[in-house]
Amino acid sequence: MRRLLPIGRALAFVLLALVLCGIVFEFAGYSAPLMFESIAEGAFLNPNAWQHSLRWALPLFITATGVAISFRCGYFNVGAQGQFYIGAIAATFVADGLRGEPAALVVPLAFAAGIAGGGVWALWPGLLRVRSGTDEVITTLMGNFIAGLVLVYVSSGPLKDPSGTGQVMASRPVAAAYRLSTSAGLSPAIIVIALVVGVSMWLLINRTAFGVLCSLAGRNPIMVVWQGAKLSRLGLAGFVISGALAGLSGTIEVLGPNGRLVSGFLPTHGFTAILIALVASLSIAGAAVVSLFFGGLAAAGLYLPVLVGLPAAAIDIINAAIALFITARAWPGLAHLWRRRGGAAETP
Amino acid sequence: MDDFIVATLRYGTPLVYVTMAGVLASRAGIWHLGLEGLMITGACAAVLGVVQTGSLGFALGLAILFCVLGSILLWFVIEKLRANPIIAGLGLTGLGLGGTDLAVQAIYGSQASVNAPFGLPRLGPAFGPYGVLSVLVVLMPVVVFGLWVFLRRTRLGLQLAASGEHPFAARSVGVNPSRLRLLALCLGGVLVALGGAELALGSLRIFAYGMTAGRGFMRFSAVIFGAAHPVGSAAAALFFSIVGALGIRAQLVFGDWIPPDLLLTLPYLATVAGVWISGRLRGGAKAAPAFGELRDY
Numbered sequence: 001m002r003r004l005l006p007i008g009r010a011l012a013f014v015l016l017a018l019v020l021c022g023i024v025f026e027f028a029g030y031s032a033p034l035m036f037e038s039i040a041e042g043a044f045l046n047p048n049a050w051q052h053s054l055r056w057a058l059p060l061f062i063t064a065t066g067v068a069i070s071f072r073c074g075y076f077n078v079g080a081q082g083q084f085y086i087g088a089i090a091a092t093f094v095a096d097g098l099r100g101e102p103a104a105l106v107v108p109l110a111f112a113a114g115i116a117g118g119g120v121w122a123l124w125p126g127l128l129r130v131r132s133g134t135d136e137v138i139t140t141l142m143g144n145f146i147a148g149l150v151l152v153y154v155s156s157g158p159l160k161d162p163s164g165t166g167q168v169m170a171s172r173p174v175a176a177a178y179r180l181s182t183s184a185g186l187s188p189a190i191i192v193i194a195l196v197v198g199v200s201m202w203l204l205i206n207r208t209a210f211g212v213l214c215s216l217a218g219r220n221p222i223m224v225v226w227q228g229a230k231l232s233r234l235g236l237a238g239f240v241i242s243g244a245l246a247g248l249s250g251t252i253e254v255l256g257p258n259g260r261l262v263s264g265f266l267p268t269h270g271f272t273a274i275l276i277a278l279v280a281s282l283s284i285a286g287a288a289v290v291s292l293f294f295g296g297l298a299a300a301g302l303y304l305p306v307l308v309g310l311p312a313a314a315i316d317i318i319n320a321a322i323a324l325f326i327t328a329r330a331w332p333g334l335a336h337l338w339r340r341r342g343g344a345a346e347t348p
Numbered sequence: 349m350d351d352f353i354v355a356t357l358r359y360g361t362p363l364v365y366v367t368m369a370g371v372l373a374s375r376a377g378i379w380h381l382g383l384e385g386l387m388i389t390g391a392c393a394a395v396l397g398v399v400q401t402g403s404l405g406f407a408l409g410l411a412i413l414f415c416v417l418g419s420i421l422l423w424f425v426i427e428k429l430r431a432n433p434i435i436a437g438l439g440l441t442g443l444g445l446g447g448t449d450l451a452v453q454a455i456y457g458s459q460a461s462v463n464a465p466f467g468l469p470r471l472g473p474a475f476g477p478y479g480v481l482s483v484l485v486v487l488m489p490v491v492v493f494g495l496w497v498f499l500r501r502t503r504l505g506l507q508l509a510a511s512g513e514h515p516f517a518a519r520s521v522g523v524n525p526s527r528l529r530l531l532a533l534c535l536g537g538v539l540v541a542l543g544g545a546e547l548a549l550g551s552l553r554i555f556a557y558g559m560t561a562g563r564g565f566m567r568f569s570a571v572i573f574g575a576a577h578p579v580g581s582a583a584a585a586l587f588f589s590i591v592g593a594l595g596i597r598a599q600l601v602f603g604d605w606i607p608p609d610l611l612l613t614l615p616y617l618a619t620v621a622g623v624w625i626s627g628r629l630r631g632g633a634k635a636a637p638a639f640g641e642l643r644d645y
Binding site: 024025028029030076078128132133134135137138139141142143145146149150152153156157271274278311313314316317319320321322323324325326327328329 | 379381385421422425429430431432434435436438439440441442443445446447449450451453454455561562565566568569572607609610612613616617619620623624627628
C-alpha cells in the first residue's frame with residue numbers, strides 16, 4: 001500500500017492535467033474528446049503505433065535516466081536539451097569529418113564525442129554550482145538557449161550541407177555505413193544501447209555506494225557532509241553523468257532515426273525527459289515504463305498534424321500540464337492521506 | 349548614440365517589466381520560473397486582442413486577464429497542492445508556449461506569426477529619435493519607483509517582503525504569507541502582461557512563436573544581481589539590454605569575423621555571468637533565498 005500510494009497519486013495528477021488540457025482545447029476551439037481520441041490513436045491504437053512509440057521512447061528513456069540521477073543528487077539540471085544538442089553536434093562533427101573511414105572506427109568515435117560533448121555541456125554549470133554556488137537552474141536553462149544558437153550556427157555554417165536548398169538548415173546526411181537504424185528509428189543496436197544504459201544505471205543507483213550517497217545527498221546534504229562524503233564531487237558526478245547520457249541520446253538521434261543534424265530538431269526532448277524522470281519519481285525502472293507513455297505522446301505529435309489535421313502543439317500542452325501538477329504532494333482537504341509520519345510535511 | 353539608447357530601451361523595457369514581476373515574486377518567496385510562459389501569453393493575447401477587436405484597451409485587458417489567471421493557477425499549484433515551484437513554473441512556461449502556438453494555429457491556421465494593424469501609442473515625432481518609443485517605455489520608471497515605494501513604504505508591501513523573508517515570523521504577527529504570495533503573483537501577472545504587450549505591440553507590432561526568447565529566465569539574473577531591489581534589479585536588467593543591443597550592433601560591425609548566430613548568445617552569456625558574479629559577491633546561498641527548502645522532495 002505504501003509503495004502504491006505514490007503511483008496512484010501520480011496517476012491522479014496526470015488525470016487532473018489531462019482535464020486541464022481538455023479545457024484548454026475546448027477554449028481554443030477544438031473538440032476535446034476528438035483530440036484525445038486522435039492522440040490515443042496516434043500513440044497506441046493504430047497498427048504501427050507501438051513501433052513509433054518505442055522509437056521515441058528509447059532516446060527519451062536514456063536522457064530521462066540521466067535527469068533522474070542528477071535530480072537524485074539534489075541538483076536541478078534542467079539543461080538536458082542543451083546537452084542533447086551539444087552531444088549531437090559533436091557526434092556529427094566526427095561522422096562528417098571522418099567520412100570514408102571504416103565504420104568500426106567512426107561509430108565508436110562518434111559515440112565518444114557525443115557523450116563527451118554532453119558531459120562537458122553539463123560540466124560547466126556543475127562547476128559553477130559547486131565552486132561558487134551559482135544557481136544551476138538558471139545556468140542550465142541559459143545553456144539550452146546557447147546550445148540552440150550553436151546548433152543554428154553549426155548547421156548553417158561549418159557543417160552545412162552544400163547541396164541543401166536553404167529552406168532547412170541541416171548537415172550532410174550521415175553515411176549509410178555509420179547509421180544505427182533507418183529513419184523508422186528502431187533497430188537492435190538502439191534497443192541494446194538503451195538496455196545497457198538502463199541496467200547499468202539501475203545498478204549504479206541501487207547497488208553501489210555512489211548511488212546510495214547520491215540519493216542521500218539529494219535528501220539531506222548536511223548529513224552526507226557530516227558522514228565525510230565529498231558533496232561537491234557527488235554533485236559534479238551527477239551533472240556529468242546526466243549530461244553524458246543526454247549527449248548519448250543526441251548521438252543516437254543523429255546516427256539513427258534523424259540521419260543528419262537539423263537546426264532546431266526535437267526542441268522538446270529535454271523537457272519531456274525531465275517529465276519522465278519526475279513522473280517515475282526518479283526511479284530508473286519506473287522511467288522505462290513512463291517513457292513508453294511519453295514516447296507514445298511524441299509519436300502522436302507527428303501523427304496529429306499529418307493524418308488528422310490537428311496541431312501538434314496539443315502534445316506540448318499535455319506535457320506542460322503534467323509538469324505543472326506532477327510534483328504536487330497534497331490536495332486541499334485530503335492532506336492527511338499522505339502526510340509523512342511525524343508531520344514532517346507540515347513544516348514549511 | 350541616440351539610436352543605441354533607443355535600441356537598448358526597446359530591447360530592455362519588456363525585460364524590466366518582467367524583472368519587476370520577478371522582484372515581487374522573489375520578495376514574496378516564490379522562485380517564479382513561469383514568467384517566460386506568462387510573458388508570451390501576454391504578448392499573444394495583446395496581439396490577438398488588437399487583431400480581433402481593434403481595441404487597444406480590450407487587448408491590454410485580455411493580456412492582463414490571462415496573465416493573472418495563469419498566476420493564480422501557479423499559486424494554487426505551488427501553495428495549495430504543494431508542488432515543486434521549479435517544475436511547476438517550467439510547466440506553466442510550457443503551457444504558455446504551447447497554448448499560444450495552439451491559439452494562433454486555431455485562429456489563423458498554420459501561420460508562423462501574426463501582424464498587428466496598430467500597436468501601443470508612440471511618443472511621436474516631437475521627441476526626435478526617441479519618438480518611436482511607446483508610452484510603456486515612459487511608464488517604466490514610474491512602475492519601478494512605484495514598486496519601490498510599495499515594497500518599502502506601505503504596510504502591505506512590508507508584509508509581503510516579510511512573508512518571503514521569514515514566513516514563520518510573518519505568520520506570528522497575523523499575516524497570512526500564502527495570501528500575500530497570491531497578491532505578489534497577481535500584481536506580477538499585471539506587470540508581465542504589460543511587458544508582453546510592450547514586446548509585441550511596442551516596436552515590432554507582431555506576434556511570433558517563442559518571441560520572448562528566454563527573457564522570463566534572463567530576468568532571474570537581473571533580480572539576483574540587483575538583490576531583489578526594484579531599482580537595482582531594473583538597472584541590472586537595463587545593463588543586460590545594453591549587452592543585447594551591443595550584440596545587435598556587433599552583428600553589423602563584426603559580422604564578417606564572428607558568426608551572427610554566436611553573437612546572439614551574448615545576453616545569455618551575460619545572464620550566466622551575472623548570476624555567477626553575484627553568487628561570488630554575496631555567497632550562493634543568499635543569492636537564491638530559501639532554496640534548500642524548495643527542493644525537499
